[in-house]
Amino acid sequence: MKILVLVKYSLDVAEIRVEPSTHALRMTGVPERFGDLDKGALQAAVELAQTCDATVEVLCFGPPAARAALKDLLAIGADEATVVDDPYGGAADGAVVARVLEAAIEKRGPFDLIICGFASDDGYSHQTGPRLAERLGLPLVSYACRIGLDDGVLVAERDLEEGLESVSVRLPAIVSVAEEAFVARPVTLLQAMKAQKKPTNTWEMQADLGLDKDALTQSASRSSVLTTEGIVVERQGRVLKAMELSEMADRLIDWLVAEQVLVQQGGA
């Protein structure tokens, strides 16, 4: 059995700062990494593989820096990893990404099971699993928080707003995993050493997948960005420190009274 895990090398959005006067985004120095959700998808695959003699591959459409970080994923338990170089600098349309991944999946596959996170940490548009389900004609189990295999049938629980939904589907299939449902364990030194010997592949879109960037953009991309700006919410921003606790409590209450959130009965 072959399992493929799709991962994204994404921006750490918590580190994006906004220039207050211009609302410009300060993107330089914002770290990139494989997100927790991506590592969670891999963890889900590794746990499943232990129950059923399966191999686990990782596929990433990402920047050159992702190649070095692949060792982390191999240490978690992937057997082989492939990066397709992203000539769009992380800004490709979701429809474009789906076509690149589809081509790479067809070249590496076929796979019995494809697992990804329900969304990326930075884009957060929840597209990749659903788009691939349509393109590959495979069933999708989205937002899965538990998965298991029972005689070639995938059984899973979906973590939806109103509760858990139990589903089953015959393989091959695609699964997107829910937030925090699977958490990769810290890697041991032995795992890290073994990872050094595992195979990695670096592919180019054009040379290895036969996809021309301009032609692909032309045929798949349906949106153009007009403007991007950071969100600045104006706040009063007064902060008290190094004072008596009762003094700070009183000033907080005074402020809440002044803002008409609280009323005071019988004066101070």
Next chain:
Amino acid sequence: MMAGVLVWSETLELERELLGQAIRVCGQSPGKVSLFVDHDLDEAGLASFGANGADVVYVADAPVTSPAGWVDGLEAVIARTKPTLVLIGATKNGMEVAARLSERLQAAYGAWAVGIDVEPGDGAVTARCSLYAGSAMVSYRFAGALTVLTVAQGVFDKAELAGHIPRSESLPFPRTEDGVSVTGHAAEKTGGDRVGQARMVVDIGRGVKDLETVRPLAGLLEAQLGCSRPVSSDRDWLPDWLGLSGAKIKAELCLTIGISGAIQHVVGIRDSRLIAAVNNDENAPIFTQCDFGVVADLDQFVPVLISRLQQRGARVSDLAR
């Protein structure tokens, strides 16, 4: 030129809000808003969708239980009505449906729209969408015959039209046989009132070690308790968390206790009128995003705040209730 808007959500409240935005987008071209529903409607139900702005309601001829099925139904409506724009409620199933639909029909796609316009000249759809977990806003211009947008709850307002009765049509459509069978449901555990509509909120983070520290404070402030995602998932104290993947509040006051202020959490509280923060780390990002901050150990400060509120006879104003 405006060829019409199709609306679908699995939740009623979102359907109503999306219909409101659909009639605003259609503007001067009435009669162009259609709604897809997967359940039978009585006359009152149909009339209520009319009052919210629907001109035609397409009713699935048999129940739909899977995202693939909703995509099939929407595809059938689109084939009939040829809309310019599809608005889909951004529930989890809704997000799957929207992305599948745009891939299947090679339509333009935008997630988390908060502003939508149709250009008067060529009818192109433009939208402002939330980006980078809510740190930024991106404006897109979409190309092609069809654009699919997802919209979260609470972004747009419902409309109320008097005496607007829509037409309803039964919609037969072929179903994708994807082999996924639903074998059971387990309802989410719920703990009292949901936090989404609350006017006063005490929002607790991982810094809070014991729920009993903050419960009396929430009581005095007549506040609902909210929390960050880790508190909800690790400690099982509260079912609802605030933030990107959880509830988003528009409170009068959100008092955060032990919240560090990561953007993934702040997007859930930043539409509140006032934000106050208590945290022992003066470098915590929450202090750059609040109106009033107190740098203090919460286990020491919260009891003092409670006793001062009591001693001063401070109560929640009618305005904040």
